[in-house]
Amino acid sequence: MNYLLITSIFTGVIILVFTFIAIYQKNMVAAIISTGAVGLFASLMYLVLAAPDVAMTEAAIGSGLSTFIFFYVLNRIRSTDKKKSDSVKNDQL
Amino acid sequence: MISPIHIITIGLGVAFALGFVNKKAKNFSATIMLVAIGLMGAISVAWLTALLQGAETVQIFTAGFKPPYSINLMMGIHEAFLTTLINVAGLLGGLYLLQSLKNAGNHAIMVFLVFIMGLNVIIMTRDAFNLFVFMEVVSIATAGLIILTETGKSIQAGFKYMLATGIIAGILLLGIIFAYYFSGTLNIDSLAEANITTLKGGSVAVLMILVSIILELKPFPANGWALDVYEASNPGISAMLSAASATALYFVLFKVLAIANENWYHILTVAGMLTFIGSNLLGIKQNKARRLLGYSSVGQMGLLMAILGLKPILGDKLEFIAATILVSHYLAKAGLFWLAGIVENDNIKNWSALRRKPILLVLFGTFLFVLIGFPPFPSFYGKWELIMQLSSNQHYYVLALILLGSFLEGIYLFRWLGYAIKMDFETLPELNINWNKIIPPVLFGVLVYVAGYFTSALVPELSALNYIPLLFIAGIYFIDSLPAYIKNTVAIIGMSIYGYQILPPLYENDMLRFIFAAIFIGGGILTLTAGYAYKGKRSGFYPVALLMYAGLAYIIQATNTLEFFFGWELMTAGSYFLIIRGKKSMPHGLSYMLFSIAGAYAILAGFGLSFAGTGTYNLSSLAGISSNITIIFSLLAIGFMTKTASLGLHIWLPGAHAEAESDVSPMVSAILLKAGVFGLLLLIINMGHNTETAQIGYILGWLGALTALVGNLAAAFQEDAKRLLAYSSIAQLGYILFALAMMSHLGLLTAMYYSINHFLYKAILFLTIGAVVMRVGTHMMYKMGGLIKNMPLAFIAVLIGIIALSGVPPLSGFGGKWLLYNAILAKGWYLQGAMVLFSGIIAFLYLFKLIYSVFLGQMKDNLRHVKDISIWFAIPVYILIIGIMIISAKPEWVLQPLGDMISQWYPNAALAWNGGLATGPYGYWNGNGIMITVGIMFVSLATWLWMMSRKAVQVKQFNIVYSAEAPQRPETTHISYNIYAGYNKALGWIVAPKITAFWDTMTEWIHSLAQYVRQLYSGNGQLYAIYVLAYIVVVYFTMIF
Amino acid sequence: MDFELKRLGFTLLGLLIVLNWGLLMGAAMRKIGARVGKRYGIPWFQPWINLVKNYAIRTSLSHGIMFYLGPVFRLSGGIGLFLFMPMIIGSQLWLNYSFQGDLVLIMYFQFFGMLGMALGAGEGGHPYSAIGISRGLSQFTTIELPLTLAIISIAIQYDTLSIIEIVQAQQGGFMNWTVFTNPVATIAAMLSLLGVLSHSPFNLVIAPNENPIGPPTEYHGSFLGVLQTNRAILHVVEAALFMNLFFGGATNWFEFFAKTFLIYFWSVFVGVVFPRFRIEQSVSWFLKVPLVIGVLAVILYM
Amino acid sequence: MEYIALGTGMLVILAGLWAIMTRKNLIRIIIGFSLFDTGIHLVLVAISYVKGGTAPILDSTVCIQDAAQRIVDPVPQALVLTAIVIGLGVTALMLAFAMKMHKEKGTLDIRSFKDLKW
């Protein structure tokens, strides 16, 4: 039990750290990866909370697929920006 | 009976199955979709019929478990009704969107189908989480539909929408899960039983659920995203969102409210009223049609939300009120958005394009009147009932706010209608109208009337209402394509038959009503006679004219306040359309309508308060009111005074009367204004005996006197003949108000006599001047002159009219003055009386100006060959002149029975009649004798002078003055422009347009306020998200404090 | 019927008396005015000569039907006022036709002539006549206000609008006259009278001594004769009205002549002393001083 | 444990809302939205937890009879499953919108999308 508690505290802290990174990291790629990591560690938390179904789902969908879609979109936006020679520095926003 | 759950089966099954259909076979997919929605609709209609015939409400269980252990749906009368509405909207909306859907492809068709299905489920479901899921279905489908017609704007709107609804949905989910935590159930009914609001956390959970649903209903100011959606998406989609989605979400709120405690009713009321007023305020500044409709839609939902919040007060009336207003909004808003799609022009000034297809204009007008709540539409009954219930329960603030909001709504809706009716449309492109785009709005237009009819059947107070006049008007509308003279004949015959039926019994029983009925119907027939002078079709004239007369007839025949108000609103609508027909009438029509609406709301509030006091709608029950007398009397009086155009409320009149068509001016002046007089008279005979009302009467007396003074002075300074007559009407109505306010036998008698007289001479003058204007083509008197040579008929008519008006013996006006003197002395209102008499003398100024400038003086060269007035104008005018002669020679024929009638209420200081000699408390008057004396003297003197000067040589006007040398510019010799300059110098300050300036300032303030408030909607989607969250927070802190 | 015929006869006789008295008074006033202005003035019979001359002029020009009806209206107004005004109290026959209407009738019948005159002059097409009329009407409206207030005041005082009753109430010594019982109303009314009779300083309307301006500009011959006839009658009747209301009426013709002369003289006296007002001046003046006095008169009796 | 999950969840919700309300980049806003969702899911799962419970799957270790005493609540877990999928749908759709908006204006700054206002 204690072990689980420590795990959950640890996970919770990691989640919050990644959340912070996701919001404030200037590099969009890192931010997106952090978002995925938040999902991943959340699914760890779910496992701890005896919810394997949810954990699987979150891991596959929340952190996997949605990160992929983010990247697709980011990629696409970047390629558009590259075409327009004047690159708008969106990431600094 | 098919289980309602199969709505889902059909909806989803067909949507999924559409994946098989070849991408190219778009027609096929679209047809399938419509069939599927039709089947869904058929299920709900079948249930609606079954439930209406007494079937039991059914619960639909899923998964073989009973609730609360599994999700259940419910099909009761509410659900059946609302799903029917949604499926009908879906079917017609789908039909309307056919091209757009096909362009976007099969996927869009699927999305539309799932959207409709989702709306059905959120109505039926009884499970909180299921509700959440299907609300998500609907909101994602909505996001998809927003970009059905893809534009930059619609994408932005879609993103803002998703952002806001995403937050809302998250909060809802949090609320639901905590509600589950505290109660252990997800079923709405079980949640309601669990009563978790008593827990500290539980109340927050409930708050989150309710606030998110409120937010889905787009409360002001957290609704910027919704407005953008209404504006930017395809109008067909906006129609769906406004009609179908809003309806479903409203029911969700209704359903979920079960879990709340009574504090929530206040929150709902406040949120609803804020939305209603806020949105309508901002609508005023809006010129983009679809966004305007968005404001209106949001506002209406706010009103409905407030109504839900008033549930504890409204009790079992809630359903009737909410249903009528909801259905009206549903039909009207869908119809308007559909029209927006047909017009394809987002500037409301360009909606005159509707005139290319008159049927569209009729639909447009119908929908706008539905929104405002005019009879015979359902919302009228809903608003009426709402006001009655609110006032019965002393919720005056809410009542006032509702009326204020409705008024603000009226401002922009009628401005818009005015644009549609009056703006040029020749420069606008043709409308391209597909059959599938025209069917839905037309169908909804018809449905509005049908719904109105069925709603009125639910109102017992209207059971005695005679629908024949309305049917007759509808009939006239259908023969609108025939030439004017045929319709004119039909209209005159119709009115004659109606008059033949109602006048004799009134003559027997009720002289007061008889007089008014005779003015309304007799005057109506006479003024319609002038209509023969018009060539062509005169499209749209007859239905609206008859609508006004029907309203007037209803007012006369009304026995209860509802019937009265019904007639009053019909009359207002009809007269509005009559007034706005004039060439430059757009602003005047608007101000007329706004004053009328404000007045009607004052009347409504007054009737509401009287209902609260007496518990009955009966008109005669006004006499039995014992509480709130001052307020009721004031409200009703103000309401009626907007029609009589008393000082301060008069600014609509001059323009409205002056710019109206030649035969419309007498209708709206000589006849329409009497409706206000009739109302005031009813008020005074019923409520005049109280001490409180006597005090108000004192104020009204001064007001009447001031009105008379200012009206007459202003008339004296006019250069426009019809405007002059219009100001004269204001003044005359001022006398009548003054006389009525005396609340004495002689006062009422004076008022009645003045009413009859005013009808006679103002009809004569307006008809004649109107006919002259038709000939010479200008209203400006200084551009006429010397027309006596060309227009002897008109001259004689005007001469008799002005003698009668001025009160010079022997014509009937003198009787009025004499009665007034006696009444003033008997009442003791000396100073205000002197003011009235003084203003009566000022009348000479404008009367002289009128007849001199038009008929006398130097003739203008360009008018040398005009013909006399049209015979069709001359006929009614000379009939009216005969009326004046009769009433002048035999005043006792009218005054004696009237006096007897008035003695019922005011027996003191009545006139004593001895043949033609009337003896009042102060003086005596023999109308008959004076007529004969003056007549003999006049004729003998005329003969004598003629004898002496019979060899007189007819000379041209220039021959004497200018020694037969016409001056270079003959027009300068007609001294007419500003002839009372000296008088103006001395007294002009009285008529400085301070009141107009006052109202202008008011308008400006409202506009500035709207401009200021609407900065809230900066267009930044993020800001809208912040508003959403702030809204939740504010509601929370309001709750806990 | 017999009585009615007799009444008609007496009324016509009264009319004749009033006409001649009016002409005589007119001459007298001109004379007085001239003497004050150090001029000799007209002979006392000049008005009769004028009248006869005008009626006798053969050439006669007309601008149309209303031009012709104008003087008819004007004279009807004057004679009508006479008809509805009780002349000598105490005799049924000198009461004329006043049983058909009361003070209100008199008040409003004044306009009958004015209106007709205005219209007739209007048809003449002369610009000056229009100017004159507009001035006359403007001034007249304000003149009526203090008069109305004064009349309301005495109507309250005597509780009636019947002239006969008002006169009867003033019988029995001059201290019963309204001028003593209700001096404020009397002052207001007497100030109005100046305007009613259109003498200086309120005579801009007809401005007799200057270039031909005012309503009668275009009239001449028999038309002008009619107007002059009316003027003579009207002045006496107006004076009689004031006499009846404020100075105890007349019980015989001598009293009638005396009182009307003095009332008429009052207006002439003021006219001689004061210069002429412009229209906006006179309008403003009437709405200041006489109005305040009139309101005071009403308030005192409220 | 569930307290930690709940607390973390709530903090993530607040952080997500903060991101939605203050970041100007559309993608970042959507990230915030995604975080907001994850936070809610954490809260839901925390609520489903029963002290000392096992996963609601009945197998050799948990037999039918004492299931009620040993398992955690399956209901919120089922709800989370649904919510996760919904969240994905919404996120995907928002990204598609963001992509289109970027294509239109060449920027991701939300302040430049103010064509509709008032």
Place this chain on the structure above:
Amino acid sequence: MKNIFTLMILVAFGIMIYPLVNSFKGNDKLPELGNYYAQPENVTKVNSANLVTAVVVTYRGLDTLGEVSILFLTAAIIAFFLKKQTGKHEVRENSEIFTTAAKVLFPLMIILGVYIFMNGHLTPGGGFQGGAVIASAVILMLLAFPEVPVNQKLLSYMESISGIVFVGLAALGALIGFGYLDNAILPLGTFGKFLSAGAVPIIYSFVGLKVGAELSNILVEFKSVQSNE
């Protein structure tokens, strides 16, 4: 400045949700609803070893239906929203190792996904998870072979068929069972065995297929946008 205002709102929101956290005491025992589902007689009525699956597919099957429609909607909307984006493909060479591995892994992942959703009533996982795994397999292929066009028609047919089967089974429950989505329309079988829980595995399998197809569809749509510049 605006951020301070936003912060205030957020803090206020935090204050508002604090009572929720504060009154959260955890669960000492199952709440009423969960308890009912865990009762042996009710467990056997559904006969699904995985109670979450039981809840997802039967008790709250309607939610699942809604959820499936949400994915369906998302896929459909993205499809018509992004459809005009097809254009030239920009071919990029992937390393041989990667492509070979992808070729090998793809069928394995598909099988894994199928396994997950077919055993959804017995083991953790189910339709969504299985579907997600299938979609991951598709992603893998998309990454490995960006130039190979995806048979979207197949995906779309798969989606439609599984959707119709789902709805059909649900409706069948209403027609021959005790209610919509009643799983007892098929024999309940033995508890804990593969053939148990009546229609649950079938429904969940089709949910899995459908979710897989829909997610794949979404990804493919995004990818097609991707490759078009």
